[in-house]
Amino acid sequence: MRIPGRPAALLASAAALAALCGCTVQPAGADGKRGLPVQVELPGSPGPGAARSSPVPGVTRTAPAGTPAAPPSAAPAVPAPPVLWSRGDTGPAVRELQARLRQVAWLAVGPTGSYDGPTERAVKGFQGKRGLPRTGATDSVTWQRLVAMTRPPGRGELYPGAARPAAAADPRCLTGRVLCISKTSRTLRWMVDGRTLSTMAVRFGAQYTPTREGVFTVYWKSRHHVSTLYHSPMPYAMFFSGGQAVHYSYDFAARGYAGGSHGCVNVRDETAIARLFAQVRIGDKVVVSW
Numbered sequence: 001m002r003i004p005g006r007p008a009a010l011l012a013s014a015a016a017l018a019a020l021c022g023c024t025v026q027p028a029g030a031d032g033k034r035g036l037p038v039q040v041e042l043p044g045s046p047g048p049g050a051a052r053s054s055p056v057p058g059v060t061r062t063a064p065a066g067t068p069a070a071p072p073s074a075a076p077a078v079p080a081p082p083v084l085w086s087r088g089d090t091g092p093a094v095r096e097l098q099a100r101l102r103q104v105a106w107l108a109v110g111p112t113g114s115y116d117g118p119t120e121r122a123v124k125g126f127q128g129k130r131g132l133p134r135t136g137a138t139d140s141v142t143w144q145r146l147v148a149m150t151r152p153p154g155r156g157e158l159y160p161g162a163a164r165p166a167a168a169a170d171p172r173c174l175t176g177r178v179l180c181i182s183k184t185s186r187t188l189r190w191m192v193d194g195r196t197l198s199t200m201a202v203r204f205g206a207q208y209t210p211t212r213e214g215v216f217t218v219y220w221k222s223r224h225h226v227s228t229l230y231h232s233p234m235p236y237a238m239f240f241s242g243g244q245a246v247h248y249s250y251d252f253a254a255r256g257y258a259g260g261s262h263g264c265v266n267v268r269d270e271t272a273i274a275r276l277f278a279q280v281r282i283g284d285k286v287v288v289s290w
Helices: 006-021 092-103 117-129 140-149 250-258 270-279
Strands: 083-085 177-182 187-192 195-203 214-217 220-226 233-241 244-248 265-267 285-289
Touching: 083 092, 092 117, 092 140, 117 140, 195 250, 195 270, 214 233, 233 270, 244 270, 250 265, 265 270
Parallel strands: 177 285, 244 265
Antiparallel strands: 177 187, 187 195, 195 265, 214 285, 220 233, 233 244
């Protein structure tokens, strides 16, 4: 028994459902047949034409439109070049570094063999000029750039003026704790029981204010001393004979052996004398000899 109007009502219901769910009826193909009758678009699903996930091996699945892209993987960190020398280091390699810095006019004072404040500032300036990190420490990259711009320094550059290797220790320096000072090589050895712990370049008094020679003892230490006679700073002063002392000299650091003291033993390596000042005790022996 046919119910009048029923097919029409069914078709109307189907059309309403399709409109509600976002369905589309597929058009007829070339053979006049229709494809799948209905393509259902559920809420939140990709629209027509969007790539679908596929379980078929070898088929690339495309994420729906609007899906946030995965963050790019971080690039591996580049390790910093190894540090070869930095402030406080001493030795022949540091002396060569200083000589090469002098060749390119970054260091004004002669090589001391001790990586001090002026050396650190010179390295920092060299690094900044060439776009390298201004650390003040000599790493492998900084050293390679410096070597490429300079030549191997000769002995005269490594030991300019009278800054020569230390002379053999005076026999009076071979026992106890001794500041063993040689006017021949213009060097100071800090020795304990015959063993040299450190060596540094020194200069002495001028012609009319000579440094006394002989055996003395350290009788007073003054870290921030200023001369009451000449009104000049004498940092890290270790007095051994009247007003004569071993101390750091800004003038010696700036002008080298072009000048002289009023009888004191001048040191131009601030890092080295700061370390020495901390080790020397009242009563330690001082030997000044040719």
